[in-house]
Amino acid sequence: MKLHRIAAAFSLVALATLFTPAALAQDKVLRIVPHSNLAILDPIWTTAYMSRNHGYMIYDTLFGTDEKAQVKPQMVEEWSASPDKRLWTFKLRPGLEFHDGKPVTGEDVIASISRWGKRDAMGSALMTFVDRMDTPAPDTFRIFLREQCGFLLEALGKPSSNVLFIMPKRMADVDAFKQIEEHIGSGPYIFKRDEFKPGDKAVYLRNPKYVPRKEPPSGSTGGKNVYVDRVEWNLALRDAQAQVNALQKGEVDILEALAFDHYEATKKDSSIQIPNTAPAGLQYMARFNHLHKPFDNPKVRQAVLAAFSQQPFLQAQVGVKELYRSCPSMFTCGTPYGSPFGSDIQSKSNMKKAQELVKTSGYDGTPIVIMKPTDLASIQKLPDVAAQLLRQAGFKVDLQAMDWQTLVGRRAKKDAPDKGGWHMFLTAWQAHDIWNPIANAAMDTRGEQSGWFGWAKDDKLVELRNQFMRETDDGKKKKLADAIQARAFEVGTHVPLGEYVQPVAARKNISGFFVSNGNLYWNLKKN
């Protein structure tokens, strides 16, 4: 009798659970497993992709970049440039409003540009051209340039870290080297700060007052229509197998980064789709430390370029043929500046040539210290391939295993490799971060001034890059980009190791995917 009562009680609890408001509202909630944890909520303070993606949820941008790499207006309604292209006037769309109900004004925009210009590489470059900014009317702002600038709109609409997100003036006035404490934007979602638990979940509610553009979504441009009430990022689910299990069972709707090992099996599951959201993909890269022997010698770097055929890296790291492609370009293939121009040293090379170059370069047998991150599955096999190819070419190699965070700390050190420094690390960049000569940090060759790890120095490349920054004609910009790339291959700034697409997996009942960086969550419907 007692057992019956207990069973009945459990049944009642189970039934009650089924009909709770949370269960009924389930179809309005989009559950996403992002590629990493979200910890830093200031997308200007850090270049971390998770912070950028969080930024896209709650902030809006002046311009965006569409899937064909064209800059298009977003918050801006109309704009004009003076005949000498030194005065630019922008008018904001009507109805733009922050989540706290206050209208977006030119003052907010100017403060946001100023803060972003202190942190972002492209923003800093732009600020060297900017003489001053002002707001002749609440919905208008002007940028006065000292001289003509060839990338003003590209910078204002750059799609990846750091993106120029527009914040209220009081937030944008915070020191660029301190994190903001508020999270108020004018974007399509409102951040639920009280429900945010780093390592557990981040919650975003639909912004009912957001007025989307009429154009269809494409890249970071177009209408940001929201068809769900709530988006939840599951930050706790980080085990690759557990992610797939949860997707199969319908406990989550989208996996932002499906592991390559699970790709084939997941593709066969009839309840799951692999939408083509980010065909531009990512590029693998090997970076030299130009400060120390032997990579202070361009001939040695040339030998490495000759040895590093892209196929072995792609086969070992990605493995799934339909997800990778060889691309002998330092700019993402398939984007305006992507081209094999000047890449012969890598694209037409072979190991024999590499061995000859090593012999004639004066390489003194210094062991090459390669840093290998053991905990980052997305790139952890690359250093093994690099080590093997270098050995075949005639180098001595010291492959040092460490976790990614140790690598990140160590690569900032300029010490000699035998005193805690390094010779080479390998990484991956999203397409939008490297698709033009200004955004591509590895092509900034101002030596120790350039800041990005490896500290490449080449005055001719700096001059070409400066010309590119000033050029406004698209045809001439393309020619300059080719020249920059050819020079970069000649001096060996770094080695592009091929490109791959990071597959996204989603339940079949999710529709409305569009081409972007794969991490933008508007226009999605849950049926």
Place this chain on the structure above:
Amino acid sequence: MYKFLARRLLATIPVLAIVAVLVFLMLRLTPGDPAAILAGDAANTEQIAKIREGLGLDRPLIVQFGIWAKDILSGDLGESFYFKMKVTSLIGQRLEATVSLATLTIIFAVFTAVPLGVLAAWRFGGWFDRMLMGFSVMGFSIPVFVLAYILIWIVSLKLGWLPVQGYKPISEGFWPFLRHLILPAITLSVIYIALIARVTRASVLEALGEDYIRTARAKGLPESRVLIRHALANAAVPIVTVIGIGIALLIGGVVVTESVYAIPGLGRLTVDAVLARDFPTIQGVILFFSAVYVVVNLLVDLSYVFFDPRIRY
């Protein structure tokens, strides 16, 4: 008793102080720069240096330690570099999941392992005893993640009875809370069942050979009363010790289980903090774990009095 308690509590102060100094120094000697991690991939060395300065990491070690020690003495574990939250709040956010999982695991383990251990001792050398010892070896040997995946595949994916992952706080309802914890608790409890059952069997076996058991049986007491009231009660001290260690280990973090089942507990927090070189969080969490170990050990020692009246403090 009270003197013992006061002495033990006072002894925790040097223990925690030593832990604090060691953790602080070890973290500073470990490679990895929190500022570089926080700045992101595309940051340059100048930006990293500015962040380092902002975090106070450019100050001498003794100054950094002094600031932290002063904060601790005022009950403040500091602010996380990475999560930009008070470390006490971070621990508070994760504590419920960890304590819930630990409690359910221990309940499963104790209520399964103790009767099994007693039965195995009672039927020493028989098929049940051998079976239990076999299970025990298997329980120790099978990796937690393998067991977790097998259980998820059968119970969640094939039968659809329980969720694959996640955690629901008890405030969202008891059944959602429980159904998210059943599989992780079973997964974790297997190794503890194996351990506690073995210790129970060995202790009860030893007690069953004592004169008072023979006397109890000679008095004509039923076998169940002999086993529970006389054998198990007298064998309780080592069993309680093992359970205590188990609780401390479970609170200290069960990273693999938390990862596979996506439970936002203290284990994951520790790993995240270590990977991000989030010094204040690591220091705070390790201090917290040390305090838990000290308290649990103290409670275990005190519990001996109830199980064995011969023990006096």
